[in-house]
Amino acid sequence: MRVSPFNIQQQAESTERKIVVALERIATAFRVLLWQESKETALSPIQIQILIFLLFHSSEKCKVSYLAQEFNMTKATISDSVKILLEKKLIKKTDDLADTRSYTIELTHAGKKTAEKSSNFAFAIEKPLTSLTNEQKETMLSGLLTLIHQLNKAGIITIQRMCFTCAHYQNSKAGHYCTLLQSRLVANELRVDCPEHTLA
Ligand code: SF4
Known part of the structure; x- marks a missing residue:
């Protein structure tokens, strides 16, 4: 039998599998909140x-x-x-x-x-994030951006307007840099959805 993140024993042995299951729970939370909004607005x-x-x-x-x-x-x-x-x-x-x-x-x-x-339907997810430290938030953002980038490269997530896929993005030992803004980007300045994004 193949290893599965949903196998409770195998899940307990791996941080990656626990993250996969945690992301599934969060995806469910998004679905639930969107359905609530759907009932209120009579829209799908x-x-x-x-x-x-x-x-x-x-x-x-x-x-x-x-x-x-x-x-x-x-x-x-x-x-x-x-x-x-x-x-x-x-x-x-x-x-x-x-x-x-x-x-x-x-x-x-x-x-x-x-x-x-x-547009505020996801506020219930945003609110608890405010209790995290800046360091925890930066680590989480950085991990999620890397995951989205990899899923994009694998063709699972289609359009992306994030720094990592932008022609203006440079990554060196000095860190992240945007050639359009001509500015270094610290971890929490990396964009998930940037209006100036140009596909690399
Ligand atoms: S233009 Fe936007 S997406 Fe592109 S590197 Fe600069 S901040 Fe990031």
Whole structure:
């Protein structure tokens, strides 16, 4: 039988397996919180995630094809959600003048209000993190960024806008450096989702 992080005995013998199971619990917490938000807004979890994404990202990313990659879903699934959000008048479409088959999605006033309210759905996870020391938070952030980078390289997580995958990022003995900001980045300044990210 193969070693499994969910085998309680084998899990107890390995820090990596305990981390895998801990991350699974946290993923469950995200799902639960998103479903709670879903009940309150009468929107599906992916519809809520689309609204939150539109609220915080530039218009060139607010297209069906980009959203499909962002959420690792098919364009057809994203298009279905977009259709419902249009019917509910939470978003509107603007035609792309350069490509007649493409359009940009924007929040309406009502959509902005819903997105702003829903964007706090993960606060229950953020709150306990404030009780950690700065050192603990930096170690956790650094470990998670490395994990996300590896999952991205393995093709499991698709789009990334983090420092480690950015053309402006340099890592040397002196530490992390951003050539765009022309500044050294200390551990807690590394970005998970940077608007200036340029794929390396
Ligand atoms: S541009 Fe943003 S993502 Fe890229 S290295 Fe600088 S801070 Fe990091």
